[in-house]
Amino acid sequence: MSGSDLESTHRTVERVARESYGRLVAYLSSHTRDVASAEDALSNALVKALTTWPRDGVPENPEAWLLTTARHSIIDHVRHQQVADAGEPTLLLLREESKEPNMTLSTEFPDERLKLLFVCAHPAIDPAMHTPLMLQTVLGLDAVRIAHAFLVSPTTMGQRLVRAKTKIRDGGIRFEVPQERDLPQRLDAVLEAIYAAFGLGWDDMAGVDQRGRDLAEEAIWLARVLLQLMPGEAEVHGLLALMIHCEARRAARRGPDGRFVPLSEQDSRQWSFPLIEEAERHLAEAASRGRSGRFQLAAAIQSVHAERARSGRTEWVAIMMFYEQLIRISPTLGTRTGYAAAVGEAKGPEAGLAVLDEIAPDDVSAYQPYWAVRAHLLQRLGRTSEAADAFDRAIGLAEDPAVRQFLLQKRG
Amino acid sequence: MQFALLIFESPKAFAARNSDENDPYLGAWRAYHKALVEAGVYIGGNPLQAPETGTTVRIKDGKRHVQDGPFADAKEQLGGFTILELPSLDEALEWAARCPAASVGAVEVRPVSSEYLRRVTG
Numbered sequence: 001m002s003g004s005d006l007e008s009t010h011r012t013v014e015r016v017a018r019e020s021y022g023r024l025v026a027y028l029s030s031h032t033r034d035v036a037s038a039e040d041a042l043s044n045a046l047v048k049a050l051t052t053w054p055r056d057g058v059p060e061n062p063e064a065w066l067l068t069t070a071r072h073s074i075i076d077h078v079r080h081q082q083v084a085d086a087g088e089p090t091l092l093l094l095r096e097e098s099k100e101p102n103m104t105l106s107t108e109f110p111d112e113r114l115k116l117l118f119v120c121a122h123p124a125i126d127p128a129m130h131t132p133l134m135l136q137t138v139l140g141l142d143a144v145r146i147a148h149a150f151l152v153s154p155t156t157m158g159q160r161l162v163r164a165k166t167k168i169r170d171g172g173i174r175f176e177v178p179q180e181r182d183l184p185q186r187l188d189a190v191l192e193a194i195y196a197a198f199g200l201g202w203d204d205m206a207g208v209d210q211r212g213r214d215l216a217e218e219a220i221w222l223a224r225v226l227l228q229l230m231p232g233e234a235e236v237h238g239l240l241a242l243m244i245h246c247e248a249r250r251a252a253r254r255g256p257d258g259r260f261v262p263l264s265e266q267d268s269r270q271w272s273f274p275l276i277e278e279a280e281r282h283l284a285e286a287a288s289r290g291r292s293g294r295f296q297l298a299a300a301i302q303s304v305h306a307e308r309a310r311s312g313r314t315e316w317v318a319i320m321m322f323y324e325q326l327i328r329i330s331p332t333l334g335t336r337t338g339y340a341a342a343v344g345e346a347k348g349p350e351a352g353l354a355v356l357d358e359i360a361p362d363d364v365s366a367y368q369p370y371w372a373v374r375a376h377l378l379q380r381l382g383r384t385s386e387a388a389d390a391f392d393r394a395i396g397l398a399e400d401p402a403v404r405q406f407l408l409q410k411r412g
Numbered sequence: 413m414q415f416a417l418l419i420f421e422s423p424k425a426f427a428a429r430n431s432d433e434n435d436p437y438l439g440a441w442r443a444y445h446k447a448l449v450e451a452g453v454y455i456g457g458n459p460l461q462a463p464e465t466g467t468t469v470r471i472k473d474g475k476r477h478v479q480d481g482p483f484a485d486a487k488e489q490l491g492g493f494t495i496l497e498l499p500s501l502d503e504a505l506e507w508a509a510r511c512p513a514a515s516v517g518a519v520e521v522r523p524v525s526s527e528y529l530r531r532v533t534g
Contacts, residue, residue: 151505365451366506395440396447401515408439 009054016062017046021140022225024067026116027109028074030175035119035137036165037074045069067109113138114229115175117222121189122173129164130193136161138225139218149199149215187230191239191295194222198243207262207376207407208369209398216247237286238296241279245302248275260402268309276306297326301338316345333359333367341373349377368397372407379410387411414455414497414524415504421491421517426462440512448496453507457494488517495524 021042028038045066059065119125120133132150135141147157167173178186198219199210223240230236252270255261283303286296301322308314323339336359344352356374364370375390391411398404428437448454468479482489491513498504501521508519 151509152502153505156501366447392443392446393450395443396445397510399509399514401440401512404440404443404512405436408436408443 006054009058010050012058012062013046013049013053016049016066017140020063020066022113022116022138023109023111024063024070025137025140026112027067028070029137030112030115032074032169033173033175034165034169035116036162036169037077038070039137041070041073041077042066044073064109111229112175113225114177117190117226117229118177118186119168119173119175121186121193122168123186123189124171124173125164125167126160127189129160130189131196132157132161133164134193134222135197135215135218138222141218149197187233187235190226191235194219194226195239195243195295197222198246207260207394207403207410208372209394209400209403210253216243216250219243220247232289234286234289234291235293235295237282237289238293238299241282241286241299242295242302244275244279244282245299245306248272248279248306254402258402260400260406262406263305264314271306271309273309276309279303279306292325294326294330297322297329301326314345316342320346333363334369337367337369337373341376344373344377344380349380352377353381366397368394368399371397375407375411413499414495414526415501416522416524417457417494417496417504417508417511418490418520418522419459419492419494419511419513419517420488420520421513422488425513425516426489426491429459429462437512437516444510444512447510448494448507453496453498453503455495455497457492459492460490463489491517 024042025035025038028041029035032038048069049062049066053059053062116137117134120137121130125133132146135146136143143158143161144154146161147154150157152160177183197215199215220240220243223236223243227233227236227240248271249263249266251272252266252268253261261267279299280303283296283299286299301319304315304318304322320339320342323335323342326335327339336355340352340355342352343355353374356370356377359370371390371394375387375394378387378390381387388411391407395404395407395411398407425437428435431438445454463482464480466482468481468483470477470479494511496504496507498507501523504521504523508514508521511519513519
């Protein structure tokens with residue numbers, strides 16, 4: 001086989017791995033509840049593909065080939081470990097195997113990714129691990145990349161992932177879509193975890209540090225997978241609308257020299273209109289379901305910001321009103337800070353400051369957005385020395401050098 | 413629990429210490445220090461003078477070896493340290509990411525070994 005053929009086979013393996021990873025892990029682990037062994041089996045199968053496909057050619061249905069090979073790998077592994085302690089789930093897998101002897105020829109197997117998403121965001125799993133688990137099991141991201149995004153050491157992230165998977169296997173967490181009664185709460189945890197991967201702050205009007213996690217594309221991908229599996233859920237559309245609206249402004253967030261450009265100073269011609277339109281379609285779809293929710297409200301706020309591209313002005317009163325509704329459902333530090341910023345624009349800086357003053361000082365000692373908004377409002381009131389103090393806090397808490405530079409300039 | 417943030421800086425960052433009051437790196441450090449103090453996590457720390465001012469001492473076979481400059485010849489050199497009191501490594505890494513040196517050099521986070529300190533100090 002020639003070099004270029006080999007290369008193209010490698011690319012095929014990579015593509016199949018990327019597209020099918022989550023589907024295969026979900027299907028394999030839904031029988032055994034053992035996510036870690038499903039992942040191991042799949043990586044064995046991928047290694048085998050790299051050696052046999054160049055020799056024998058790419059199978060007609062690569063995904064089914066990987067599934068069969070991974071399944072054999074799990075079964076072999078269990079046999080090596082002595083069948084005595086194999087347990088029921090693996091016996092189920094074996095039975096499944098005998099039922100479908102021609103798996104390589106069948107083209108369809110059930111998509112169990114939705115169950116896997118609910119398992120990853122199960123209340124019995126540490127909430128901080130929901131997102132990393134999803135990124136690894138559904139998208140196949142490695143622990144190192146996830147560790148970078150979440151600011152922990154790669155070794156620690158690896159250990160935490162192993163621990164969480166052990167909990168899934170041994171803790172009796174069921175691979176199932178929650179019942180109607182539990183669905184809203186459980187779905188919210190899934191949405192929250194996807195949004196956490198997106199990692200963007202609420203807004204960026206006053207020089208607020210973006211917790212850029214470099215996973216925006218992965219988060220949008222996860223949300224699209226979820227939408228495909230639950231097309232009728234308004235909040236899934238809401239989450240997608242929110243993320244896509246933010247994504248539409250990516251190019252405008254930095255000047256040509258790399259400097260930070262806050263939302264209010266962004267050139268709206270640099271926004272992506274196809275993305276804005278897509279976000280608006282999701283928002284309309286969500287609204288047609290007649291069930292409001294926090295992601296739809298957050299997306300609605302972004303939608304008002306996007307409207308500036310057409311009207312040339314920002315309707316702060318509308319934004320303020322959406323925030324009022326959002327605070328009722330989700331009174332987080334981020335929401336309250338965003339609300340204060342909106343009130344500051346709609347009713348004046350004094351009113352905005354009053355909203356900030358209601359937040360307990362202990363909650364904000366290390367919360368950058370609060371200080372950035374506070375500095376901005378104090379500066380508008382001409383309270384220069386207090387503003388300088390608040391700017392210092394915002395600068396000191398910023399992680400992004402461009403945001404730091406921007407705030408240093410504003411501080412004067 | 414105490415953590416040491418070991419600040420590693422490039423020759424350029426060391427050189428920037430001689431620039432005027434409006435230097436953005438200096439401004440960022442001032443703000444960072446203020447944020448650490450106001451958040452109630454700051455225990456102490458100090459910047460160090462440039463690596464060239466260092467002298468390394470070793471005793472080998474009973475003989476003194478004295479070398480100009482730092483122990484290792486690396487691109488980034490120890491430029492200072494900060495000691496923080498924090499609940500866990502997660503918070504220490506957050507503060508390390510905010511450190512102005514993290515975006516131009518590197519910040520190593522090490523837990524202070526209070527157990528060893530007890531054995532040493534008795």
